[in-house]
Each structure stands twice: as structure tokens, then as C-alpha cells.
Amino acid sequence: MAVWIEKGMGLIIPGFIPSTLHQIVEYTPSLVEWQVSAGIWAFGLVIYTVVLKIAIPIMRGDERQAASLGKAPVKRAPEAAD
Numbered sequence: 684m685a686v687w688i689e690k691g692m693g694l695i696i697p698g699f700i701p702s703t704l705h706q707i708v709e710y711t712p713s714l715v716e717w718q719v720s721a722g723i724w725a726f727g728l729v730i731y732t733v734v735l736k737i738a739i740p741i742m743r744g745d746e747r748q749a750a751s752l753g754k755a756p757v758k759r760a761p762e763a764a765d
Contacts (some may be wrong), residue, residue: 712720
């Protein structure tokens with residue numbers, strides 16, 4: 684993980700250093716680059732949603748044998764406070 688972060692910093696930080704001609708060049712992403720970025724974010728959010736839909740019932744204890752039977756998870760009634 685640290686190598687991945689360091690690699691990103693090694694690629695991003697030098698991009699802000701002036702060029703060999705000592706000029707700072709402005710850069711604006713093209714429409715295609717914005718669309719690719721939006722697609723990557725959208726794909727990540729879809730994966731996150733799927734993982735949450737699987738993980739939340741497991742963490743709540745609602746999963747029983749519903750997955751193997753192909754039925755919806757059984758909802759438990761709220762427990763009464765003592």
C-alpha cells in the first residue's frame with residue numbers, strides 16, 4: 684500500500700515543478716478525461732453499493748439459509764427492552 688501511495692506522489696508532485704525552460708504550463712483535462720474519471724468513480728460506487736448490500740445483512744445477523752434457498756433474508760422482529 685505504501686509503495687502504491689508513494690508511486691502516486693512520485694507522479695503527481697513532479698507535475699507541479701516548472702519545466703526545463705522554467706515555465707509553469709497550465710493543464711486542463713479534456714472532455715474524454717473527465718468522462719473516464721466519472722466512469723471510474725461510478726464503477727467504484729456500484730462496487731461499494733454491492734458490497735454494502737451483501738455486508739450489512741451479514742453484520743446485522745439477518746442472513747440465515749436464505750442465500751442457499753434463493754429467498755430474501757428473514758427479517759427479525761425487534762427485541763423487547765428489559
